[in-house]
Amino acid sequence: MTQYGFYIDQTRCIGCFTCAVACKDWHDIDAGPAKWIRIKEIEKGTFPDLYLAFLPIPCFHCVDPACVKACPTNAIIKRESDGIVIVNQDLCLGKSECGSKCLKVCPWDSPQFGSLENAKMEKCNLCIDRIENGKQTICVEACPVYALDVAPIEELIKKYETFNEAEGFKSSEKIQPSVVFKPKI
Amino acid sequence: MINEEKIIYTACSNDCGGGCIFKAHVKDGKIIRIETDNDNEPQYRACVRGRAWRQRIYAPDRLKHPLKRVGERGSGKFENISWDEALDTVANELLKVREKYGPASTIVLHAIGDDNNIHTHAPFWRLFNLAGGFTGTWAFFSFEQAMFSEIATFGMPMVRNSSSALLDSKMIILWGCNPAVTRHETKATWYMKQAKEAGTKIVCIDPKYTRSAAILADKWIPIKPTTDTAMLLAMAYVMIDEDLYDHEFIEKYTYGFDKFSDYVMGEEEGVPKNPEWAEKITSVKASDIEELAREYASTKPAALISGISPSRSAYGEQYTRATITLSAMTGNIGRKGGEVSSRTYPGGKYQNAPFLFGLGAPFPLPEEKNPVMERGPFQSHLIPDAKRIAKGTVGINTHQVADAILKGKAGGYPADYKAIFIPCGNYVNQDCNTNKTVKAFKSVDFIVTLDHFLTPSAQYSDIVLPVASLFERNEIMSTVNGGPYWAFAPKMIEPVGESKTHLEIAELLAKKMGITNFNDKTEDELNEASYNTIRPVLREFPDYEIFKQQGILKIDVEEPYIAFKEQIEKNLPFFTPSKKIEIYSQRIAELNNPEIPPIPKYIEAWESLSDPKAKQYPFQLLTSHSIRRSHSQFDNIPWLRELVKQEIFINASDAESRGIKTGDMVRVFNDRGEMIIPARVSERIMSGVVDLPQGAWFNPDKDGIDRGGCANVLTLDRTSPAGGLVTNCSLVQIEKSQEGGTTK
Numbered sequence: 001m002t003q004y005g006f007y008i009d010q011t012r013c014i015g016c017f018t019c020a021v022a023c024k025d026w027h028d029i030d031a032g033p034a035k036w037i038r039i040k041e042i043e044k045g046t047f048p049d050l051y052l053a054f055l056p057i058p059c060f061h062c063v064d065p066a067c068v069k070a071c072p073t074n075a076i077i078k079r080e081s082d083g084i085v086i087v088n089q090d091l092c093l094g095k096s097e098c099g100s101k102c103l104k105v106c107p108w109d110s111p112q113f114g115s116l117e118n119a120k121m122e123k124c125n126l127c128i129d130r131i132e133n134g135k136q137t138i139c140v141e142a143c144p145v146y147a148l149d150v151a152p153i154e155e156l157i158k159k160y161e162t163f164n165e166a167e168g169f170k171s172s173e174k175i176q177p178s179v180v181f182k183p184k185i
Numbered sequence: 186m187i188n189e190e191k192i193i194y195t196a197c198s199n200d201c202g203g204g205c206i207f208k209a210h211v212k213d214g215k216i217i218r219i220e221t222d223n224d225n226e227p228q229y230r231a232c233v234r235g236r237a238w239r240q241r242i243y244a245p246d247r248l249k250h251p252l253k254r255v256g257e258r259g260s261g262k263f264e265n266i267s268w269d270e271a272l273d274t275v276a277n278e279l280l281k282v283r284e285k286y287g288p289a290s291t292i293v294l295h296a297i298g299d300d301n302n303i304h305t306h307a308p309f310w311r312l313f314n315l316a317g318g319f320t321g322t323w324a325f326f327s328f329e330q331a332m333f334s335e336i337a338t339f340g341m342p343m344v345r346n347s348s349s350a351l352l353d354s355k356m357i358i359l360w361g362c363n364p365a366v367t368r369h370e371t372k373a374t375w376y377m378k379q380a381k382e383a384g385t386k387i388v389c390i391d392p393k394y395t396r397s398a399a400i401l402a403d404k405w406i407p408i409k410p411t412t413d414t415a416m417l418l419a420m421a422y423v424m425i426d427e428d429l430y431d432h433e434f435i436e437k438y439t440y441g442f443d444k445f446s447d448y449v450m451g452e453e454e455g456v457p458k459n460p461e462w463a464e465k466i467t468s469v470k471a472s473d474i475e476e477l478a479r480e481y482a483s484t485k486p487a488a489l490i491s492g493i494s495p496s497r498s499a500y501g502e503q504y505t506r507a508t509i510t511l512s513a514m515t516g517n518i519g520r521k522g523g524e525v526s527s528r529t530y531p532g533g534k535y536q537n538a539p540f541l542f543g544l545g546a547p548f549p550l551p552e553e554k555n556p557v558m559e560r561g562p563f564q565s566h567l568i569p570d571a572k573r574i575a576k577g578t579v580g581i582n583t584h585q586v587a588d589a590i591l592k593g594k595a596g597g598y599p600a601d602y603k604a605i606f607i608p609c610g611n612y613v614n615q616d617c618n619t620n621k622t623v624k625a626f627k628s629v630d631f632i633v634t635l636d637h638f639l640t641p642s643a644q645y646s647d648i649v650l651p652v653a654s655l656f657e658r659n660e661i662m663s664t665v666n667g668g669p670y671w672a673f674a675p676k677m678i679e680p681v682g683e684s685k686t687h688l689e690i691a692e693l694l695a696k697k698m699g700i701t702n703f704n705d706k707t708e709d710e711l712n713e714a715s716y717n718t719i720r721p722v723l724r725e726f727p728d729y730e731i732f733k734q735q736g737i738l739k740i741d742v743e744e745p746y747i748a749f750k751e752q753i754e755k756n757l758p759f760f761t762p763s764k765k766i767e768i769y770s771q772r773i774a775e776l777n778n779p780e781i782p783p784i785p786k787y788i789e790a791w792e793s794l795s796d797p798k799a800k801q802y803p804f805q806l807l808t809s810h811s812i813r814r815s816h817s818q819f820d821n822i823p824w825l826r827e828l829v830k831q832e833i834f835i836n837a838s839d840a841e842s843r844g845i846k847t848g849d850m851v852r853v854f855n856d857r858g859e860m861i862i863p864a865r866v867s868e869r870i871m872s873g874v875v876d877l878p879q880g881a882w883f884n885p886d887k888d889g890i891d892r893g894g895c896a897n898v899l900t901l902d903r904t905s906p907a908g909g910l911v912t913n914c915s916l917v918q919i920e921k922s923q924e925g926g927t928t929k
Binding site: 011012013014015016017018020021022024025026028030031032043045046047048050052053136138141142143144145146 | 217219230233236240398400813823827836867872
């Protein structure tokens with residue numbers, strides 16, 4: 001089975017949010033709480049010895065996704081062909097009816113809910129509409145400093161010198177997020 | 186009928202300098218998505234502001250009809266009227282003002298708006314000139330001091346290398362420059378990051394630890410705002426004292442270095458401008474200054490990139506002149522991997538000077554003679570001429586418009602100003618001292634604004650006209666700063682609501698004003714005429730029809746452009762009286778103004794932390810660029826608003842002593858205005874300095890306290906000696922608001 005995943009070069013990310021807004025435009029998501037890709041800002045130190053890093057957080061399409069197991073209606077599916085984790089909103093009970101079980105088990109809060117009452121879960125689908133047509137994801141093509149890449153994870157590991165963790169990101173051996181990094185030290 | 190999704194190229198029109206490439210997906214007459222450049226490298230990828238354009242086009246608050254004010258100015262009460270009524274009113278009121286007070290009484294008050302050449306202020310300049318003239322404004326918001334200094338020193342402005350040449354730099358000094366946020370040029374940050382990855386050392390000098398510092402800098406040197414020149418002089422001192430400068434370059438290509446050297450070494454005034462002297466002024470450790478001077482002098486090539494922000498200070502001319510002097514002392518001018526100075530605009534035939542200010546091809550119709558004002562191909566103010574300024578023949582200084590309106594002839598201005606026509610721009614919000622501007626706007630007889638939204642400036646207008654956006658008209662665009670590439674920016678959707686293009690509005694207004702010879706060409710014919718004016722310069726350009734089809738024309742350049750390469754390699758003359766780089770400027774000397782000395786000197790700024798006023802208002806206000814706005818554009822766009830709050834950055838120790846925590850509502854004030862906004866407590870800013878990103882929309886409550894966080898409520902409407910904006914010279918006080926509430 002092929003497993004698609006992310007490469008994030010944290011040394012390049014300027015936290016400019018371009019990927020996040022490009023994602024909202026491509027997937028036609030309103031402003032509001034549903035953010036398929038979020039940017040975490042990590043600030044450390046005291047003046048003038050400072051450290052500042054950013055971390056884009058989409059869904060990491062885990063090898064053994066906790067959300068899939070937690071969903072009471074099997075609305076979350078891990079695709080055999082490419083390992084992409086998608087949600088079938090027709091089956092999703094909605095955030096209040098089910099109590100957002102998927103969100104509670106995700107270490108990175110990737111399942112997202114819009115502002116409507118009992119909103120159905122939505123999240124990064126790795127732009128399957130683009131990937132299936134041989135195109136790159138919208139976030140990768142948006143990044144002005146070429147900090148992102150999406151490909152089968154084995155290819156990413158071959159292409160870059162990679163690490164499993166980065167500043168602001170702790171991996172999980174159990175659920176194996178499909179992401180590798182060049183961390184900012 | 187099947188309407189297929191079409192992908193249409195265009196280029197972003199935001200006034201940041203980028204002009205990045207868009208691929209708009211259009212279906213059933215609507216734009217449904219916008220991609221950026223994903224073609225062959227070099228790709229010109231749009232930033233976050235550009236990516237939010239779709240929400241701007243279809244924003245619920247987009248103006249869809251002409252509006253007539255029905256409440257007091259600023260009350261926000263308007264009603265829809267027809268175009269016919271709107272333009273009748275505009276024509277009648279402007280003619281009334283003109284008959285009573287003369288043509289100079291109408292100010293055409295423009296900012297850049299979009300980076301266009303047809304759908305901009307240009308048609309209105311022609312129209313009002315044909316109608317008898319108008320008063321225009323001079324002085325750029327962004328870089329008046331920098332351009333003045335470049336003209337004085339080199340004889341021409343807009344001189345710098347292509348940013349791809351930074352790949353050859355062994356060292357980069359980013360001085361008061363945050364390209365990761367401001368862009369200014371599409372790929373600048375990327376080239377610098379690539380240079381860094383290849384081992385180039387990058388030093389950032391800035392009162393704030395910016396995103397650029399975080400991602401690019403090996404070393405961050407915080408410096409007290411307005412004192413940059415003192416540090417530059419001390420670096421020159423080290424280079425002279427330790428004999429580290431490039432004697433050959435100085436002797437061969439520069440004029441007047443000895444006078445500068447005498448001043449720096451203390452032989453002129455008895456005070457050596459050494460690192461210890463500079464430490465007291467700048468708060469930068471003398472040892473840091475020494476180390477940087479030595480490293481910069483010995484690492485070749487090295488690029489000292491002087492951001493234009495520090496030049497927007499009381500004596501900002503000195504800063505830019507000092508950076509050029511250091512670039513010369515290190516022999517980094519005319520050299521790949523070096524840099525000239527401020528990177529206001531790129532050099533090279535592809536983007537700049539032949540086409541006014543790089544904003545595209547020239548407006549294809551003649552501007553016509555303005556009976557009350559003269560203009561030149563470059564704006565005539567660049568070496569200030571007191572006589573012409575006094576007579577008003579170059580218009581009024583952009584930043585003194587409110588003062589001129591309020592004082593008129595009685596206050597020594599050339600005319601009494603009674604009508605304001607704003608073809609593009611958000612003056613109330615974007616020039617200094619908003620409350621004074623509001624007072625001035627409330628005092629005139631008639632104001633017209635063209636815009637997409639009811640901006641703060643539109644709020645004070647009598648008639649507001651909805652204009653077509655980038656996607657709703659045809660235009661030729663070029664990147665202002667990057668590239669090189671040119672774009673045909675086609676009309677791909679119908680104008681939203683009843684919006685009309687700038688050209689259409691000018692044509693309709695011409696008819697109403699009885700001007701018969703305004704224009705007999707179509708929009709397409711005008712674009713073709715524009716295009717044909719640039720084709721002789723750019724022989725690579727195909728026929729107009731092919732260009733239109735192609736959409737984007739990336740120009741293949743073998744080598745990056747290096748400013749003054751010929752002057753250095755072939756010893757050709759510079760454009761100054763001495764034919765050399767004038768460290769001592771003979772033209773400045775002729776001005777005989779101690780506030781603009783002929784050699785770069787440190788002059789203590791007014792409204793700086795060393796001003797006695799700092800006892801009452803102890804914080805220096807910076808008005809940086811927000812990542813979610815292009816100046817004041819996009820402030821209302823939800824996709825961007827949700828990214829970062831409009832908040833004032835304050836140093837952690839300053840905040841602690843005032844009991845301020847992140848999210849607390851704070852009162853920020855000085856003699857000019859007051860606002861209540863959330864605080865952001867941070868280690869990333871120097872003590873004694875606060876930063877409020879400019880461009881947030883002015884939103885006064887019933888007591889006149891701004892709730893929008895418009896930085897210009899606090900800024901001072903005084904200009905530098907060359908007439909430049911001085912947004913870095915405002916002192917403020919900050920305290921926890923009585924309202925106390927903590928926002929999320």
